[in-house]
Amino acid sequence: MKRKIFAGRAIRELREVKGLTQSDLAKRIGVSPSYMSQIEANQRSLSGTVIVELARVLRVDVAAFSNDDGVRLAATLREVLGDPALGSLDITLQELKNASLHAPKLARALIDLHRLYRRAEEKYRSLDDALRASEGNAGSHQSAFEEVRDFFHFIGNYVDSLDRSAEALAARIANSSGDALSRLAHYLEANYGILVSRHFPADGRPFVSTLDRSRGTLLLNDTLPSPTLAFAVARHLATLSFSDEINVIVDAASFGGSDAGAVCVATLANYFAGALLMPYRQFAEEARRMRHDVERLAAQFGVSIEQVCHRLSTLQRPGNEGVPMYFLRVDRAGNITKRHSATRLQFARYGGACPIWNIHEAFETPERFLVQVAEMPDGDQYLSIAHAVTKGGGRFDSARLRYAIGFGCELAYADEFVYSDIIDTRKPSPVVKIGVSCRLCDRADCHQRAMPPFDRRVTIDPDLRNIVPYQLGQR
Structure with a gap:
């Protein structure tokens, strides 16, 4: 089934940036003013022809009119409103989609509010954590991770500035000899005076890497495979070379607490490491050529x-x-x-x-x-x-x-x-x-169902026993 695309809010914002009225834009793409009004009000979906014309006139990529963000937001909102603590809410999926399209800031505010509620609940359930938390603390570590996951979810899991910086660094060290780990270690020593060494931990401590800046050493766990160690060195390069760039991204995200900010710094360092070991253009080309055979890609990029x-x-x-x-x-x-x-x-x-x-x-x-x-x-x-x-x-x-x-x-x-x-x-x-x-x-016939949907009533027939011991009623 072909998915309908609604992008009224995005079109209105792009039009206003260009200083165009609805009538101006309608004339340039060859539709009537009333039709354009319906498009911006999300009362009409976009046809392929209209999308191409909008992209041409507004000078943007056609991806600017994708409503994937709205779909993601509606799905996230549905799960938040499915929290058992909120009871059974009679809200249809169409209402959630309308909220995501017409009032995305309100939808995000509800998601943020629910996140704050979960933090408060976690603090209440764990007195020790609450006593240790200072005033204004972002909550438990899990809440911080969830907040960072949501950040990456809503940016499409792509960080352009950091990705391009990693690609540029990869090009600079590409001509060095040896495998990825050797090249990264040589760059680290030549540019930062940090010597990389591998250590077999006698006590079996499950560490990956330890950077001692004062001594100029990076210690790697010699029991781990080379891809893990190369990734570790690349991660340290991110914090040594691009900490300012990473901090700008974290500050712009406006997280609710310092815990989430710290988690995001670490996550962005990991993102940089992956982009450094697998530079965007080269990796994307090879992925298509190899038809996304992950074993072949792993072997080629080490x-x-x-x-x-x-x-x-x-x-x-x-x-x-x-x-x-x-x-x-x-x-x-x-x-x-x-x-x-x-x-x-x-x-x-x-x-x-x-x-x-x-x-x-x-x-x-x-x-x-x-x-x-x-x-x-x-x-x-x-x-x-x-x-x-x-x-x-x-x-x-x-x-x-x-x-x-x-x-x-x-x-x-x-x-x-x-x-x-x-x-x-x-x-x-x-x-x-x-x-x-x-x-x-909503699948009523799933034999692996562990619990009923949050918005459906259940009925039990004493004369009928299926694998799932209840039937789903109407909303």
């Missing part, structure tokens, strides 16, 4: 599979966008520890992911890449790939962390992925019908 998947989800540079992808990582308990999406696919903000999604099955077959065609309740279908990864090791008593990573794209882009070769993208079978989480999923 990075891990997880680093490749994460980087693929950031390829949203204006004018040179990659395939819109999602990426997430879950632990064995089903907790989502990383989540990024340039697609319309939404992840659960609270609780685990859908249990019939193939990412959970990946733990059972750690050597394989699992491929699935998944359909969300709105009818959008995705090529979903899942793979298990293990971190740590290197010695018998080392801690080993096990995760499953998932990545994929809308089915329309599936042919650009080597993993689609095993399915018929024109008529995929079977299609696995998943949801964001049980609290938000």
Whole structure:
């Protein structure tokens, strides 16, 4: 089903910047003033022809008229309003979409208000944390991470200035000899006088790297693989070379507390490290040439599979966008520890992911890449790939962390992925019908349902017992 695009607010803002009236813009793109008025009021969707003409007249990329931000905002708002603490609210999905299109600032304010409520609840439930928190503290570490995740979610998981700085630095060190780790270590020593050394920890401490600025040394854990160590050096280069640039981005984000700001600094350093090891243009070209085969990409760039998947989800540079992808990582308990999406696919903000999604099955077959065609309740279908990864090791008593990573794209882009070769993208079978989480999923016939949707009543027939012991009633 073709998705309708509404971009009235964006068009109005661009028109006003150009100093044009509605009538002026209508005349230039060849529509009537009343038609233009309906477009700006989001009463009419944009046709392909109108989008092209708007882009030409307003001198912007056609991506400026995408309503993906509104879709994401509506989905986030729906989950926030699905909090059991708010009771059963009779709010339709269309009302949420209207709020996101016509009053996005109000919708974001509601999301922020809910975040503050969750912080207050967490403080109340954990007296020790509340006593340690100073006045104005942003709350628990989890709240800070959620705030930073929301920041990256709403900027499309792409930071242009930092990405281009990393690409420029990668070009400067590209001619050095050796692998990525050697090149980065040489640059660090030549430009900062910091000597990189590798150490086998006798006590098995699970550290990755330790920078001692006063002594001019960077100590790396020699039990870890080279991609992990190269990423660590690249991360330290971000804080040494681009801390001012990172701080400007964090200050502009206006986080609610210092904890979130500190988390965002670390996250942006990680972002820079990925962009440095996998420079945008070169990596995007190779990704398309290799049809997004993450194993081949990992081998070529000397990075891990997880680093490749994460980087693929950031390829949203204006004018040179990659395939819109999602990426997430879950632990064995089903907790989502990383989540990024340039697609319309939404992840659960609270609780685990859908249990019939193939990412959970990946733990059972750690050597394989699992491929699935998944359909969300709105009818959008995705090529979903899942793979298990293990971190740590290197010695018998080392801690080993096990995760499953998932990545994929809308089915329309599936042919650009080597993993689609095993399915018929024109008529995929079977299609696995998943949801964001049980609290938000409307599927009445799901045999894996853990709880009913927050906005549906349940009925129980004493003479009927299905796998799920209740039936979903009307809203």
